[in-house]
Amino acid sequence: xxxxxxxxxxxxxxxxxxxxxxxxxxxxxxxxxxxxxxxxxxxxxxxxxxxxxxxxxxxxxxxxxxxxxxxxxxxxxxxxxxxxxxxxxxxxxxxxxxxxxxxxxxxxxxxxxxxxxxxxxxxxxxxxxxxxxxxxxxxxxxxxxxxxxxxxxxxxxxxxxxxxxxxxxxxxxxxxxxxxxxxxxxxxxxxxxxxxxxxxxxxxxxxxxxxxxxxxxxxxxxxxxxxxxxxxxxxxxxxxxxxxxxxxxxxxxxxxxxxxxxxxxxxxxxxxxxxxxxxxxxxxxxxxxxxxxxxxxxxxxxxxxxxxxxxxxxxxxxxxxxxxxxxxxxxxxxxxxxxxxxxxxxxxxxxxxxxxxxxxxxxxxxxxxxxx
Numbered sequence: 001x002x003x004x005x006x007x008x009x010x011x012x013x014x015x016x017x018x019x020x021x022x023x024x025x026x027x028x029x030x031x032x033x034x035x036x037x038x039x040x041x042x043x044x045x046x047x048x049x050x051x052x053x054x055x056x057x058x059x060x061x062x063x064x065x066x067x068x069x070x071x072x073x074x075x076x077x078x079x080x081x082x083x084x085x086x087x088x089x090x091x092x093x094x095x096x097x098x099x100x101x102x103x104x105x106x107x108x109x110x111x112x113x114x115x116x117x118x119x120x121x122x123x124x125x126x127x128x129x130x131x132x133x134x135x136x137x138x139x140x141x142x143x144x145x146x147x148x149x150x151x152x153x154x155x156x157x158x159x160x161x162x163x164x165x166x167x168x169x170x171x172x173x174x175x176x177x178x179x180x181x182x183x184x185x186x187x188x189x190x191x192x193x194x195x196x197x198x199x200x201x202x203x204x205x206x207x208x209x210x211x212x213x214x215x216x217x218x219x220x221x222x223x224x225x226x227x228x229x230x231x232x233x234x235x236x237x238x239x240x241x242x243x244x245x246x247x248x249x250x251x252x253x254x255x256x257x258x259x260x261x262x263x264x265x266x267x268x269x270x271x272x273x274x275x276x277x278x279x280x281x282x283x284x285x286x287x288x289x290x291x292x293x294x295x296x297x298x299x300x301x302x303x304x305x306x307x308x309x310x311x312x313x314x315x316x317x318x319x320x321x322x323x324x325x326x327x328x329x330x331x332x333x334x335x336x337x338x339x340x341x342x343x344x345x346x347x348x349x350x351x352x353x354x355x356x357x358x359x360x361x362x363x364x365x366x367x368x369x370x371x372x
Contacts, residue, residue: 041066041324046073047080047093048180050118050235051308054343055093058332061339065331068324077180078204084110084311090321092311095180096204097290108315112289113329113360114307117346119264120185121239121304122247124231125224126151128166129245132258134159136250137295137303141193143170143231145200146210151229159250166229173223173232176213178204184306185233188294192303236264237344251303252295259302264346267296267305289356314363323364330357 045055052074059070072093075083080092085106097112122140124133135143139155142148148155151165175182183204189196200206214220217238224230224244231247236259239246248256257263293305310329314322332339334354337347348356 041068041321043068043070043090043321043324044072045070045080045091045093045310046075046083046089047311048077048095048308049074050095050180051093051116051345054116054340054345057339057343058328058336061336062328062331068328070328076178077183078178080311084313084316087313087316090317091325093308094311095306095308096183097309098311106313108313111312111314111360111363113310113312114289114291114348114356115310115329115333116308116340116348117264117267117293117305118184118308119236119259119267119302119305119346120181120188120233121236121244121259122231122233122249123221123224123239123244124247125228126166126245127228129163131160131163132245132248133163134250134256135247137188137192140247140249141189141196144172144174144189144208144210145193145195146172147195168229171227171230172208172211173214173220173227173230174206174208174211175220175233176215179216180204180306180308181217181233181235182206184294184304187292187306188304191292191295240344249303251299251301252297253299253301255299257300257302259304261341261346263300263302264305265349266298266300267293267302289359312360319364326357326360326364329360333357 052072055072059072063069077094077096080089080094081096081098081102083089084092085102095118098106098110103110122135126133135156136159139148139159142155149170150167151170152167157165183202186196186200186202186206189200190202191197200209212223214223214232217234220232220234221238221242221244224232225242236246238244239259246259248258251257289307289309291307293307295303296305310325312322312325317325333348334350334357337350337353340347347353
C-alpha cells in the first residue's frame with residue numbers, strides 16, 4: 001500500500017460527545033456545487049460503522065438542500081466491500097482499503113475516496129499513575145505479542161521514570177470480532193515490528209497471540225474498565241466517551257504523542273509536497289488513494305491514524321449516479337467539513353479535500369460536477 005501524508009492546519013478539539021443537529025445547514029451560502037433541483041434521486045450505501053454518525057448527519061442535511069436521498073446501512077467495512085463488488089449498493093464505506101487482489105477480482109475500477117481521518121487509541125487501567133503512560137511502538141508490539149508481560153518490565157519503566165508502575169501482570173484486551181479498528185492497529189504493529197509482521201500481520205481479523213477479546217469498541221472499553229492492569233485498543237471517540245486514559249505513543253520522530261485532533265491530523269503531513277503520489281494510479285488507471293497513515297513522519301504526528309473511505313465503482317452504477325455521488329462528496333468535504341469536527345471526527349484539510357474531489361471528478365465523463 002502506498003504511503004501518503006497531508007499537510008494539515010490546526011483543527012478543533014476532539015470531543016467525546018455528539019452535537020445536536022443544527023437548525024440551519026452549513027454551506028447554504030455556497031450552493032454552486034449542488035446538483036440542480038428536479039426529479040428525486042435515491043442512492044444506497046452500506047459499510048463501515050465508524051463514520052456512520054457523520055454520514056447520517058451529512059446525508060440528512062444534504063437531503064434538505066437537494067432532491068438526493070441517500071440511504072446508508074451501517075454493516076461493517078467487510079460488508080461494504082462485498083456489497084460494492086456484488087453491485088447491490090451505489091457506494092460502500094470502509095475503514096480497511098481493498099487489497100490489490102480484491103480490486104482485481106472485482107472486475108471493475110473501484111475508487112477509494114477519503115472522507116475523514118480517524119485514529120486508534122491505546123487505553124489502560126492503572127489507577128496509581130500520576131502521569132499519562134508513555135509507550136514506544138516496539139514495546140506496544142511486544143506487549144501484544146506476549147513478550148512483555150509485567151508492568152514493571154524494565155523497557156516500560158525506562159519510558160516512565162516519574163510513574164510508579166505496579167508489579168503486576170499486563171492483561172491484554174483485543175477485539176473479538178473483525179473490524180477496521182483492528183486493521184488500523186495491526187497495520188501499525190506490522191509497520192513498526194518485524195516480529196509482528198512475520199507473525200499475526202495486518203488484517204480485520206487477527207490471530208492475537210495473547211489476551212481476551214471484547215466485542216466492538218464498547219466491549220474492549222468495558223473489559224479495560226473492569227480489570228486493573230488491563231491494556232487495550234479502541235477508536236479515540238470511545239476512549240473519550242468512557243473517560244479512559246490513553247497512552248502517549250512514541251512516534252517516528254521519537255516524541256510521545258497523544259491522540260488529539262491536531263496530532264491525528266499531523267499524521268498526514270506533507271501531501272501537498274507529495275502530490276505526485278495523489279497522481280498515482282492503480283492497475284485500472286484510476287487514482288489510487290489507498291493510503292496508510294500509520295507511523296507517519298513529523299514531530300507532531302500521532303502514529304496510529306487512518307482515513308476512512310467511500311467506495312465508488314463508476315462503471316457499475318453509471319455516469320449519472322456517479323455524478324450525483326461526486327456532487328455530494330464536493331458538498332460534504334468542501335462546504336461542510338465542520339460537521340465532522342462537531343461529531344468528534346478529524347476533517348480533511350480544505351486543500352487536500354479539494355485535491356481529492358478533483359481526482360474524483362476527473363474520473364467522470366465530462367469532468368467536474370455542478371452546474372456550468
